Amino acid sequence: MAPTNRTRLSQTLMVLAAVAAAMPLSAAEHMAAAHASIQAADASRHVNALADDAFEGREGGSRGGRAAGTYIVAALEKLGLQPAGDNGGFYQNFGAMRNILALVPGSDPALAHELVVVGAHYDHVGYGTASNSYGPTGYIHNGADDNASGVAGLLELAEALGHLPSRPRRPLLIAFWDGEEKGLLGSYHFLRVRPAVLAAYAPVFSVNLDMIGRLRGERLEVYGSRTAAGLRMACLEANARANLELVFDWEITDDSDHYPFIAAKIPTVMFHTGLHDQYHRPSDDTHLVNFSGIEPVTRLVLDFVTAIADDPRPSRPFRGQCRTESAATRRGLEMPAAETVTSGPRPRWGIGTRGDACEPEAPIVVRVTTGSPMAKGGVLLGDRIVAIDGMPLADQPDMLAKLAAAGDHIEIDVDRKGRRLRLAVNAGATALEISP
Ligand SMILES: [Zn+2]
Known part of the structure; x- marks a missing residue:
């Protein structure tokens, strides 16, 4: 049966209405929506959950650490992210520990296997030992800043990526590392053994979020900015809206998950809001976290990683000189x-x-x-x-x-x-x- 003129007209009007309703947002409007989705209240919810005594300080391989993993996987499932761990799941197992990996595929076939890894460790030190705690040991170390804050920021970043109008050219791997406090075990493991689903991918850049919950005086520390040329300028651009004070530290030490990537000659930047008296003590707890500070840091990281992933130029070569440049080199320059x-x-x-x-x-x-x-x-x-x-x-x-x-x-x-x-x-x- 052919449509009558009247139904044709009403169909045309319906189509026009649908077009108006689905009028594409501009790239800037999408980015604004992505930024707006990064919320202190959501970060607070994640930090409060992960730093709850129920998770017993999230020691790698412990029941609390595994419960924290379950919480993160549930959050990723809710966001509809694509698993990138073993056997179709989010977990990459090693011993009793588990990295948690999710993939945001790239949009450019020519760059589709150049992985930009954005990571945060989710383990902490459990009840603490003489070797990993400044004490008192024997009490739950909730690790609210170290590193429930980084996990919360990364979950908010994963959510924000869903608001972008199109996927970045390069794929992003959202990675929650386990066993960081036991010697960067999760990130080292990932660099040695890639899950089968990522066999065709190679990391070309990485970003590490470790302790972003104590923003003070708008001061954000940036490590690794000299692992490739032009990264300071890339940070400056990404900071245009957040407008934080960036403190570029040239020292590279093996104290977080940026290090295995740098050792593997992969350009890597770490964001960090600084050490404090509660570092690796039971007193690193949620009431001291600056939740509203997680917003601008995560928004800066969103702009930074999308700029890196979307850059049509060849991926930045690793700059070996970064390994010998120190604070003294910086003072000289x-x-x-x-x-x-x-x-x-x-x-x-x-x-x-x-x-x-x-x-x-x-x-x-x-x-x-x-x-x-x-x-x-x-x-x-x-x-x-x-x-x-x-x-x-x-x-x-x-x-x-x-x-x-x-x-x-x-x-x-x-x-x-x-x-x-x-x-x-x-x-x-x-x-x-x-x-x-
Ligand atoms: Zn730590």
Whole structure:
């Protein structure tokens, strides 16, 4: 039976209504929805559950540790994530311990096997021993910050990924490591033995969330930013909305699950809100967790991992120099330079910069001449110049060329402690100061 004109019209109207209702959100609206889904209240619920005495401190392989695993798997099932463990499940077993793995497939067939691993360990130290607790031992160590906070952030991140309009180009592996407190056992195991379902995949990048529950003064520590070129700049971009103070630490130690990846020459960044007096003590408990602080940290991590996973360029090569760069190397690179004495005309802008081979797009300000236009514009020692008049820089020579070509009034973007600031600099200022 053919439809009548009347039904055709009503069908057309219905189709139009359906189209309007399903009007695609813009990418920005999707990202806003993804950000909004990351909620302190949800993080609080997860931390309170995982750090409950019922889980007895989540020691790897213990009944409490296994119960915590059951809780995480139930949360992943609720989110509808794809299991990536052994035999079609979420668990990757090793001894009595279990990593928990979920896969968000990539959308680009050419990059579909380049795994971006985002991990957090879910085990803690149980009742504590002389070797893993600062005491008192024999009491449940709930590990609310270490690392129920990282697990909560990762579950919120997994939920947020579901709000994105399309999957990132590269696949993401959401990984909850077991046995971290026993010597990074879960992450080492994963790097040695991949579940069959991941046989065709190779990790090209990893992110580690360990202790993100004590954000103080908006200060977020970032480790591993020198394991590949340009990662500091990637963190700066990801921080655009969260606007936290980023503290880049160049030391790489084997104290969390970032280390096995770095040892395997895989670029890796770890986010961490810092140590505290309750670290590895029974007193690391939920009432001290800054739940609202987990929101901006997790949102930053969401923007960071999606940018890495969605980058159409070849994956970033590991930068071996990161293993020998220390806090002392950093001090040397960022050390202020002596004022240069020039006999010719006074330089127009009044700064000196030093290039950084790992972050060529962000030369470091190592000299600011007192009273110069840059000084008056608010440029400080240690700032990194990232744009002139809104144009990003290729490297230090490009910055010099842009400054030479610029007019007397410029806008200069600097990276100051991981925050992007725009400063107005007026090279003609001295002329305006001439009084009759
Ligand atoms: Zn720990």
